[in-house]
Amino acid sequence: MSLVTHRAVHAGLVVPCLALVLCAQGFVEITTTAGLVLPGSPVGTLGRGPCIADFDGDGDQDVVFPALAAQPIRHFRNDGNNVFTDVTGVTGLENAPTESHAAVAADIDNDGDLDLFVTAAWTANKLFINDGTGNFTEDATSRGVDAPSSGCFSASFGDYDRDGWIDLYIGNWQAITGGGEANILYRNTGNGYFVDVTTAAGCGDIGLTFTGIWHDYDEDGWPDLFVGNDKGYYPGNQPDTTYRNNGNGTFTDVGTAINTQFAIGAMGADFTDAFNDGGWDIFVSNTSAGHLLHVWNPTTQIYDEQATLYGVVANVEGWAVNFLDYDNDGWQDLYIVHSGNRNHLYRNPGPTGGAWTDVAASVGADIWGVQYTSAIGDLDNDGRIDLVLPDPFYAGRVLRNTVVGGNWIRLRTVGTQSNRDGIGAVVEVTTGTNTQRQTVRCGHGYLGGHDLRVHFGLGTATVADRIKITWPSGQTQILTNVASNQTHVVTEPNLVLQSLPTVGTTSSLSLTSPWDQNQAYAMVLTFSPSPGIPLPDGRIVPANPDWLFWYTLLPGNGLLPQGAGVLSAQGAATSALIIPGDPALVGLTVWTTAVTGNPAAPSAVAGIAGPLPVTFQ
Numbered sequence: 001m002s003l004v005t006h007r008a009v010h011a012g013l014v015v016p017c018l019a020l021v022l023c024a025q026g027f028v029e030i031t032t033t034a035g036l037v038l039p040g041s042p043v044g045t046l047g048r049g050p051c052i053a054d055f056d057g058d059g060d061q062d063v064v065f066p067a068l069a070a071q072p073i074r075h076f077r078n079d080g081n082n083v084f085t086d087v088t089g090v091t092g093l094e095n096a097p098t099e100s101h102a103a104v105a106a107d108i109d110n111d112g113d114l115d116l117f118v119t120a121a122w123t124a125n126k127l128f129i130n131d132g133t134g135n136f137t138e139d140a141t142s143r144g145v146d147a148p149s150s151g152c153f154s155a156s157f158g159d160y161d162r163d164g165w166i167d168l169y170i171g172n173w174q175a176i177t178g179g180g181e182a183n184i185l186y187r188n189t190g191n192g193y194f195v196d197v198t199t200a201a202g203c204g205d206i207g208l209t210f211t212g213i214w215h216d217y218d219e220d221g222w223p224d225l226f227v228g229n230d231k232g233y234y235p236g237n238q239p240d241t242t243y244r245n246n247g248n249g250t251f252t253d254v255g256t257a258i259n260t261q262f263a264i265g266a267m268g269a270d271f272t273d274a275f276n277d278g279g280w281d282i283f284v285s286n287t288s289a290g291h292l293l294h295v296w297n298p299t300t301q302i303y304d305e306q307a308t309l310y311g312v313v314a315n316v317e318g319w320a321v322n323f324l325d326y327d328n329d330g331w332q333d334l335y336i337v338h339s340g341n342r343n344h345l346y347r348n349p350g351p352t353g354g355a356w357t358d359v360a361a362s363v364g365a366d367i368w369g370v371q372y373t374s375a376i377g378d379l380d381n382d383g384r385i386d387l388v389l390p391d392p393f394y395a396g397r398v399l400r401n402t403v404v405g406g407n408w409i410r411l412r413t414v415g416t417q418s419n420r421d422g423i424g425a426v427v428e429v430t431t432g433t434n435t436q437r438q439t440v441r442c443g444h445g446y447l448g449g450h451d452l453r454v455h456f457g458l459g460t461a462t463v464a465d466r467i468k469i470t471w472p473s474g475q476t477q478i479l480t481n482v483a484s485n486q487t488h489v490v491t492e493p494n495l496v497l498q499s500l501p502t503v504g505t506t507s508s509l510s511l512t513s514p515w516d517q518n519q520a521y522a523m524v525l526t527f528s529p530s531p532g533i534p535l536p537d538g539r540i541v542p543a544n545p546d547w548l549f550w551y552t553l554l555p556g557n558g559l560l561p562q563g564a565g566v567l568s569a570q571g572a573a574t575s576a577l578i579i580p581g582d583p584a585l586v587g588l589t590v591w592t593t594a595v596t597g598n599p600a601a602p603s604a605v606a607g608i609a610g611p612l613p614v615t616f617q
Contacts, residue, residue: 047372049447156443207238328457377451
């Protein structure tokens with residue numbers, strides 16, 4: 001798997017680019033007309049990362065720029081149709097560090113809105129809590145994430161312990177006292193409060209870290225961590241590496257074992273299934289010594305370095321990198337920001353294979369400038385990925401993607417058992433014989449915060465034949481014949497016990513799966529969720545077919561009398577849970593699992609919810 005081309009390329013830097021931005025199939029600069037103009041400032045180092053996110057919940061992606069040289073954090077509200085309103089100073093983001101770098105949005109407290117984490121230089125990091133309307137209160141200290149450093153450049157959210165609350169890994173480039181400083185893993189203990197677990201977890205890398213990304217390279221369901229370190233080639237400095245998640249709260253450094261431990265000047269990193277072959281590939285930007293493309297080898301179970309083979313070495317100093325399908329052909333392309341040189345947009349050749357082609361000049365994306373970072377997202381909801389590109393001298397640039405490409409589909413994942421944003425969910429989209437995969441990721445690239453919606457080009461296909469979502473909780477969901485050229489909101493199936501299961505009383509089980517409205521459902525009880533029931537598509541229903549399982553499938557049974565039926569138009573169903581009055585049941589744990597679907601469809605089971613333990617009181 002390889003690179004994803006950043007098609008939201010920058011249009012219009014200097015005079016030579018003017019002709020290109022008029023191209024009908026390219027990127028057009030709309031900075032001024034959109035109202036996203038920033039003051040330029042040469043003060044500050046190594047960039048400020050824009051954040052693209054829907055902070056006010058109106059369906060449009062807003063834009064935030066971190067502060068430089070005592071400037072306030074700039075907040076632009078998206079009013080639709082490529083029109084933004086500057087609301088800086090009135091939404092609570094003005095309490096900014098003197099110099100800030102990365103800005104990343106995520107719902108840290110699972111309340112349905114996006115909060116904002118901002119990294120700082122020479123002072124404490126900041127955490128802004130959203131009140132649900134796009135107004136914020138700074139609360140880093142009370143929530144435990146206000147550690148200072150002389151330069152914190154990386155913030156990446158992921159649920160490493162899979163408890164339904166997103167955790168935070170920050171990368172420190174240097175300590176205030178000089179020298180290296182350990183990165184920090186903050187565990188979310190619930191409701192957006194964090195505790196430093198770095199030492200116990202064993203992932204406090206003491207390199208000059210510019211990037212850290214959560215990705216499950218071995219696909220065991222537990223997010224692993226890739227760390228990219230600057231100046232790893234100097235004696236005594238730390239190289240890049242990968243920390244494998246052991247599934248018990250600890251990590252093991254496996255960088256050497258899987259061939260990701262390179263002593264380079266790593267700046268940015270991103271990952272995707274670049275070749276649609278089922279493996280996660282990683283691209284890492286570097287100095288002029290050349291970028292790296294780590295391609296997963298399923299046979300050897302390690303990474304092969306293949307940047308030269310695919311023509312993406314570049315040999316110029318690179319910073320932000322982003323995978324994206326700029327032309328919606330169903331193959332992820334790659335965009336690289338080069339400071340003091342032109343940016344590159346490498347087009348993925350897709351099924352023909354071979355070297356990737358730099359098309360930046362032909363689509364108006366070969367921007368020059370003192371630039372370090374980028375953020376990608378669909379600002380006008382037209383199905384094409386746009387690019388926001390700040391530059392401390394030339395201020396910000398916004399490039400609208402006008403490429404005439406293929407059809408597309410986009411998902412906004414909403415977790416229930418998983419974290420609210422579904423960060424870490426793996427989404428597979430199949431059209432014909434082509435299956436693409438992406439992870440819902442948060443904090444990749446370099447400094448920038450990106451649109452959390454997952455976007456897939458479909459080429460000429462008018463529907464997605466099959467979409468499979470593997471949620472961080474482990475629950476899976478299948479969608480079929482999904483319409484193209486739309487953004488679909490997909491909510492994770494949710495099975496909930498409504499009251500304490502006390503012996504001799506009646507509780508209830510509720511199932512919600514909005515996507516599966518008016519479809520069949522079944523809820524069962526079982527004494528164990530394993531070994532489970534295998535399905536033809538390779539998934540496992542976590543229920544052991546024991547006598548309790550079969551009994552609760554009987555219509556009108558005495559334990560779950562409404563355990564099977566048809567979901568409502570809202571995708572909901574409820575069954576009484578009748579608990580016998582036998583005192584011997586106190587302390588017994590049984591498990592409940594639910595499935596949804598259409599028995600006549602090829603994928604008869606669509607959603608799987610559970611297993612949920614039920615311990616009788």
